[in-house]
Amino acid sequence: MTMDDGRRVTWSKASLIVTAIFLLSLSSSASVAAHGRSSKRFVRSYDEPCKKMRLYLHDILYDYSNSTANSTAAAVTKPTALSTAVSKSGYFFGRVVVFNDPVTEGKALPPALEETAVRAQGLYLYDNKEDYTAWLAFSVVFNSTAHRGTLNLIGADPLAEKTRDISVVGGTGDFFMARGVATIRTDAIEGFKYFRLQMDINLYECYV
Structure with missing residues (x-):
């Protein structure tokens, strides 16, 4: 060799x-x-939720008059030609808003909007010419000692209704393969700048 x-x-x-x-x-x-x-044990039950949560989403829309540091959502489209031609004032048909909102267990707005451990990240768009309704698609992102992972939510949001149901279509981390329903309602509103949504999340498929 x-x-x-x-x-x-x-x-x-x-x-x-x-x-x-x-x-x-x-x-x-x-x-x-x-x-x-x-x-853990994977549970699938359509009679009783395997996990329940009540969370509050704080959406602060930037409209040029408020602080950029305290804004968590921004419109990314201008009013469409169809919107200005046929929609009643304020319905914003075709408008798309992107958000990165703080989410809390209580109603109080957190002092540090960019540092909350739970956030809602996604978009909503106004999808009706004659009524004030929206369509939502977002993830609730958990990065706390209690939970890590995401829940993905999607569905129609007819804002005139007192409560609305949207689907929990999946999850990751602690919420791997989770599915269920989130019942949302507008808990507070200040003009067109600040919205607080109460979300009652009921999971019917999850690891426990």
């Missing part, structure tokens, strides 16, 4: 060792992730 052959054998063994360590680390990570869920 030549010196070059010896070097090739040495590098080959080193490569095998590195590959084995890499595969072992992947296997360990997967095992830890799986164990977090395997220690």
Whole structure:
């Protein structure tokens, strides 16, 4: 065996060792992730929720007159030609708003809007020419000691109704594969700048 052959054998063994360590680390990570869920029981029940939460979403729309630091939502489209031609004043048909709102367990607005551990991130759009209604699509993002992960919500929001139901279509982390219904109602409103929504989230498929 030549010196070059010896070097090739040495590098080959080193490569095998590195590959084995890499595969072992992947296997360990997967095992830890799986164990977090395997220690819990997946429940599917349509009679009684497996998990309940009441949360408050604080939406502060920027309209050029309020502080940018205290705003958590912004319109990303101008009034459409159809909106100005046929919609009654204030219905904003076709308007899209993107938001990154603080979410709290109580009604009080948090002092640090950008540092809350739970947030709602997504969009809503006004989808009716003759009435004040919206369509929602957003994630509730949890990053606290109690919960980590997301819940994904989507559905129609006819604002004139006292309560509205939207779907919980999935989740990640502590809410992996969660499904259910969120009943929302407008708990407070100040002009067109501040909205507080109460969300009663009932999950019917979840790990417990």
